[in-house]
Amino acid sequence: MNKVADNTVQGEAFPTAATPTNLSRRRFLLASAGITAGAFVLGVGLPARTARAEALAKPAFRGTRVPAFLEIRPDNTIRLQSPFIEGGQGTFTAMAQVVGEELDADPATFIVENAPPGPTYSVMDSGMRVTGGSMSVRFGSVPMRRMGALARLMMLQAGSQDLGVPVSELTTQPGRVVHTASGRSLTYGQLAPQAMDLPVPDPASVKLKEPSQFRWIGKPLQRLDVYDKSTGKAVYTIDTRVDGMLHAAVQHAPRLGMTVGSIRNENQLKAMKGVHSVHRLPGAVAVVAERWWNAKRAAEAAQVDWQEPAADSTLRVMPADFSTKAFRERLASESGTGEDAETKGHVADALKNAHTVVSATYSSQYLNHAQLEPPSTLVRFNPDGTLDVWLPNQAPDMFLADIAKRTGLDPSKINIHSPLLGGFFGRHFIYPTASPYPEALQLAKETGRPIKLIWSREEEFLRDTLRPMAAVHFQGGLDANGTPVALEAVSVTEGPTENINNKRGEKLDDSALEGLTGKSYAIPDRRIAQLYVKTPVTCGYWRSVGNSMNDFLYETFLDELADKGRQDPYDLRMRLLQGNQRLTNLLHAVGELSGGWKRGPFTAADGTRRARGVAMASPFGSQTAVIAEVSIRDGKVQVHDVWEAIDPGSIVNPAIVEAQVSGAVALGLSQVLFEEAVYENGVPAARNYDMYPILRPDHMARVHVRIVESGATMGGVGEPPLPAVPPAVANAVSHLTGQRIRSMPLSRYTFA
Amino acid sequence: MELQINGKTYEVQADADTPLLWVIRDELGLTGTKYGCGIAQCGACSVLVDGAVTRSCVTPVEGVVGKKITTIEAIETDDVGKRVVEAWVKHQVPQCGYCQSGQIMAATSLLRQTLHPTDEEISAAMVNLCRCGTYNAISAAVHDLAGGRPGQIAATGVSGQASARESGKTVATATIALVGIAALGTIGAKATGNGRDES
Numbered sequence: 033m034n035k036v037a038d039n040t041v042q043g044e045a046f047p048t049a050a051t052p053t054n055l056s057r058r059r060f061l062l063a064s065a066g067i068t069a070g071a072f073v074l075g076v077g078l079p080a081r082t083a084r085a086e087a088l089a090k091p092a093f094r095g096t097r098v099p100a101f102l103e104i105r106p107d108n109t110i111r112l113q114s115p116f117i118e119g120g121q122g123t124f125t126a127m128a129q130v131v132g133e134e135l136d137a138d139p140a141t142f143i144v145e146n147a148p149p150g151p152t153y154s155v156m157d158s159g160m161r162v163t164g165g166s167m168s169v170r171f172g173s174v175p176m177r178r179m180g181a182l183a184r185l186m187m188l189q190a191g192s193q194d195l196g197v198p199v200s201e202l203t204t205q206p207g208r209v210v211h212t213a214s215g216r217s218l219t220y221g222q223l224a225p226q227a228m229d230l231p232v233p234d235p236a237s238v239k240l241k242e243p244s245q246f247r248w249i250g251k252p253l254q255r256l257d258v259y260d261k262s263t264g265k266a267v268y269t270i271d272t273r274v275d276g277m278l279h280a281a282v283q284h285a286p287r288l289g290m291t292v293g294s295i296r297n298e299n300q301l302k303a304m305k306g307v308h309s310v311h312r313l314p315g316a317v318a319v320v321a322e323r324w325w326n327a328k329r330a331a332e333a334a335q336v337d338w339q340e341p342a343a344d345s346t347l348r349v350m351p352a353d354f355s356t357k358a359f360r361e362r363l364a365s366e367s368g369t370g371e372d373a374e375t376k377g378h379v380a381d382a383l384k385n386a387h388t389v390v391s392a393t394y395s396s397q398y399l400n401h402a403q404l405e406p407p408s409t410l411v412r413f414n415p416d417g418t419l420d421v422w423l424p425n426q427a428p429d430m431f432l433a434d435i436a437k438r439t440g441l442d443p444s445k446i447n448i449h450s451p452l453l454g455g456f457f458g459r460h461f462i463y464p465t466a467s468p469y470p471e472a473l474q475l476a477k478e479t480g481r482p483i484k485l486i487w488s489r490e491e492e493f494l495r496d497t498l499r500p501m502a503a504v505h506f507q508g509g510l511d512a513n514g515t516p517v518a519l520e521a522v523s524v525t526e527g528p529t530e531n532i533n534n535k536r537g538e539k540l541d542d543s544a545l546e547g548l549t550g551k552s553y554a555i556p557d558r559r560i561a562q563l564y565v566k567t568p569v570t571c572g573y574w575r576s577v578g579n580s581m582n583d584f585l586y587e588t589f590l591d592e593l594a595d596k597g598r599q600d601p602y603d604l605r606m607r608l609l610q611g612n613q614r615l616t617n618l619l620h621a622v623g624e625l626s627g628g629w630k631r632g633p634f635t636a637a638d639g640t641r642r643a644r645g646v647a648m649a650s651p652f653g654s655q656t657a658v659i660a661e662v663s664i665r666d667g668k669v670q671v672h673d674v675w676e677a678i679d680p681g682s683i684v685n686p687a688i689v690e691a692q693v694s695g696a697v698a699l700g701l702s703q704v705l706f707e708e709a710v711y712e713n714g715v716p717a718a719r720n721y722d723m724y725p726i727l728r729p730d731h732m733a734r735v736h737v738r739i740v741e742s743g744a745t746m747g748g749v750g751e752p753p754l755p756a757v758p759p760a761v762a763n764a765v766s767h768l769t770g771q772r773i774r775s776m777p778l779s780r781y782t783f784a
Numbered sequence: 785m786e787l788q789i790n791g792k793t794y795e796v797q798a799d800a801d802t803p804l805l806w807v808i809r810d811e812l813g814l815t816g817t818k819y820g821c822g823i824a825q826c827g828a829c830s831v832l833v834d835g836a837v838t839r840s841c842v843t844p845v846e847g848v849v850g851k852k853i854t855t856i857e858a859i860e861t862d863d864v865g866k867r868v869v870e871a872w873v874k875h876q877v878p879q880c881g882y883c884q885s886g887q888i889m890a891a892t893s894l895l896r897q898t899l900h901p902t903d904e905e906i907s908a909a910m911v912n913l914c915r916c917g918t919y920n921a922i923s924a925a926v927h928d929l930a931g932g933r934p935g936q937i938a939a940t941g942v943s944g945q946a947s948a949r950e951s952g953k954t955v956a957t958a959t960i961a962l963v964g965i966a967a968l969g970t971i972g973a974k975a976t977g978n979g980r981d982e983s
Binding site for chain 2: 258268325452696697726
């Protein structure tokens, strides 16, 4: 019999000022991380340097503790601690590109990991450390470039000492310091032990490269993680294990807020094969077993008398009669003027004076994240009083603070590990009722053993946070020429941020309204408002957040206005953007990419009748324009081609940008064609992919991408390509079928 | 029970009706094969059983005793699998990567059965879900392997185990085997001819 290779994970903790370093332990860790035996662990990040690093505790520039970010090995490979987690969006590769650019080291020589929590890695000017909001490259690339430039200067300084020549006589070539005059050079790997022990230079002493000098930024470099992800070597939280670990599964209460009454067959559960123990958790019954399959079977078999929620429950209690269909109708019938989010001119007067007024109510649907990796958490309380937690997360510091609060442990005693994410799309922020870690912590405490809790796909669909639903009352005024002169949108909704916080903020929730707000069309009088209605549903962020629905709502209504005014929707947009060079360029770009704007309907080569729709969006600092071509086959919408032009200002890796556009098109198509989280009687109708259809390969459209680098302030890339996709499709369908599309998904419509 | 996985023999303790997936992952520690849905919907758990792609999350372990099981960990020991991995790297297919073990298993199984699969056969075989939306990259990689696209990786060196049928002659059927489960899979040609041009 063969001994099974043990995938036991160990702390990947990288030494920081806050983490005393045990060199021998680190050597072991590197070995366990797959580094070849004999790789020598450099004296980087050692306590000797801690004092100096501490002196930089409040640096003028964030992210300047170079030794905490970089380990340069004798073989010149570079281990980089990334402030941003990799979940498919390519940020690890982008970080290697921007650091490598300034350090002068080939990004292909980088090994990138997610850094542990701590202020050292909060590199964004906001002081936050979040992988979300399409912020990583947008706000992280400049500080990370600066860190790379500082590291390069330290290499030069160490080279100066070693070669006995002034820094001014030295230069670098990728991975080495060169003294051209004498022809001598030293590799970064040779210099690292000295270099990383030098004081970090004044951040003001380094100058970042001009774009014209870039060697790697802007190039379509290969991703660093593709081979591992093509051979099963990539490790996600669900793959982690530690010695002595037990597995856990849960059965949640059917409705949030309910509590465990009695477990009628508890003794039988305990007698099931492999079962270690049965536990009562807030709103769940858990089974701990030697193997997850045994735990899951027993958890599913539990016959629980669920108690109705207590009157004073602080949770967002799900009522027994909740129905998404009824709730959508309720939102649509809610009347009121709402609270102003964005106003210009006097919309009421303008509507009164308009030649034609168009009124319509549009709505969006609840959506699941449906990322392929079901959530899990591995928890280990250690004999020395420390705690290790492995969990999928987009913000390690936030989870650290939350876990410290829950356990009463000092944050310095808690090691947060952030493995690769098996998709996220907004799924892994702090959603206390929607994440396994509070349960895993309790189970590890109660059993005294390390616990890995995996939520089955069914439990995930039951407790996932949903993209909000909104009904928007639109009124548009047209002048005698059919040009929009007034637009009012009152969104009846609760935004994700106010939902997650379970209270309204001082200001309106931007994440509720973005995409209705922030439009650039020159409609002289307009008003965007929110009419708040609290939902019983636990909501969260979903790729492109408010824009994911609001650009659909706005851009489809804009087409309705165009049709009412007998305007071509592409030409109308161009006119409404007159003088806005960035957006008219972008609209021209997508038109050109599609072979010239033609709305149709027309007959394609295969005999099908087709039409095209157009839409635009301005999400997360970037600008996008999309054209989609559709036909109807057997009453169902087919999307043939999607052309997307995206202007993020400037970019780091065009190949990754294209991949993100293609992926965002897929998710946008999935939303507009198929997806809707339906609740009846307080429970979700879908608990797995069989009842919650997501886009399948045969539904995928061809995707054509044009990246426009206008040079404007850098915007995001992960989320921005999504929001204009659903309205472009819906606008094409409205035109092709003559049936006005005012809601998603299109699978709910019947087309002749 | 003894299982033959990746050319080695393992003695396993799990109950006979335990899904193969959980034996592979938990008992043997081979975590490259993923749990996605547990009901044969997504394909993340795909492995090869005697060369046929099989959804291990619904395959009782007793049903595969005596059969040759290949997981992603051994994919590069298979000539076809190695070429598939190379194509995945060339086309930079993965994003989050979670579904890709299963996608690669599906592609490997297809190409072991059919040296030059037709578009229809590819559509019928490549049905696994991907939430990141890498479908076009997957399609490009598989078409490249199938020899139908520019910049192709030559479809040579297929291992002797593959039943190298000639391309374009056979109807795509039964590319998913759900061993021991009532739903014996025939994905068939449902994905063909959806009215759009092939890219």
